[in-house]
Amino acid sequence: MRLCFEHVLTDAGWRERVAIDVDEAGFVTAIAPTEGACAPGFVVPGLPNLHSHAFQRALAGRTEHVAPGREDSFWTWRTQMYALALACTPDDLEAIAAQLYVEMLEAGMTAVGEFHYLHHAPDGPYDARDEMSARIFAAAEATGIALTHLPVLYMTGGFDAPAEAHQRRFVHADVDAFLALVDDSKRHLTPTSRIGVAPHSLRAVPGDALARVIADSEGPVHIHIAEQTKEVDDCIEHLGHRPVEWLLANAEVSSRFCLVHATHVTDGEVKQMAESGAIAGLCPTTEANLGDGLFPAARFLGDGGAFGVGSDSHVTVSASEELRLLEYGQRLITQHRNRLAGASGHVGEALWTRAAAGGAKALAQPAGAIAVGRRADLVRLDANHPRLVGHGPETALDAWIFGSTDAPVQDVWVAGRRRVEGGRHAQRDVIAARFGDVVRRLFA
């Protein structure tokens, strides 16, 4: 298959009027100049969404109110989130995930890292222990998004504290049962899916179990690390060190790792984390929504660190909003502009290319850039959209990320297959109708 475009952001920068050859498996085999007809617009690599809890999409907009006598925080939000987690059936999870993945694809996100902890039925494991994992794979398959499935190991309710009753759908009492679930989940693998592991956090996984999971698994390792100051304080109290500090000292942290919400870190931790090759998993809209705090991204990039973004709780699902808020957070704390500009000098392009490359690495997906040998995960932006019209390639991503929502996304390909055409996913209406039925019932 050959796709011809007027403007393409390749790993070697913008190129004009090029033909991209894609093989049967969906990989790019050649990128060459062409005299033939070219589709207009700006083509950029698809953005991986590296951190997702799919079921939480159904909660968006339902936690933005106060209750008398309650000081709202991450922890009160979590109580509301647990109520939804307890109510979700396998059918519900599949319907919510499918809706979410359509929204991601329409936003220009071509891969998702599903940090999946809703494993069991309310009264214990399902007959097939990977029942809920199967539903995540099914939603990915139905929509065409590339999936990196990250089953979560969750053992304790806090440092040295047993799991609580409302966490019963997440918990594994022993590592063997968890590794068996990871193994069983492999039967759902497809050419565009991968499996890794996700020890939930240092508060939910004791050190010996963490070491075993890292040693006895393959693929990416994702962990929630320092989202909340309470988490940092508890870690110091029980382990004698800050969470990132402890992990770097007690595990062989490498580019296999994605440290999600490394929000509360010292300058020394930032430097060591960058040197380790671990990807910083940043979730700007969720971290803002939950009042988590701001990761020192400018310092981390200055130290040579790599990052990707995720929409996490999915309070919104927008590629441009995640990247815009990431930059704006840095501007607000430093009182300077253009904090995350790369070599191109254009913040939008630097954010997009870095998050695409870092996200693909964190998900072990062979994408993240438009280059020979990489998978053809592509996003075409409409050059005639009012927010992009008159822009050349050098400012197209600045115009999108800082000036617009996801409206300019016109077409999206995953592994060379077009999943979004004219801004719409082919299954949008059917999937939205099923999602509507589910949320009306869950919140009746």
Ligand SMILES: [Zn+2]
């Ligand atoms: Zn998370």
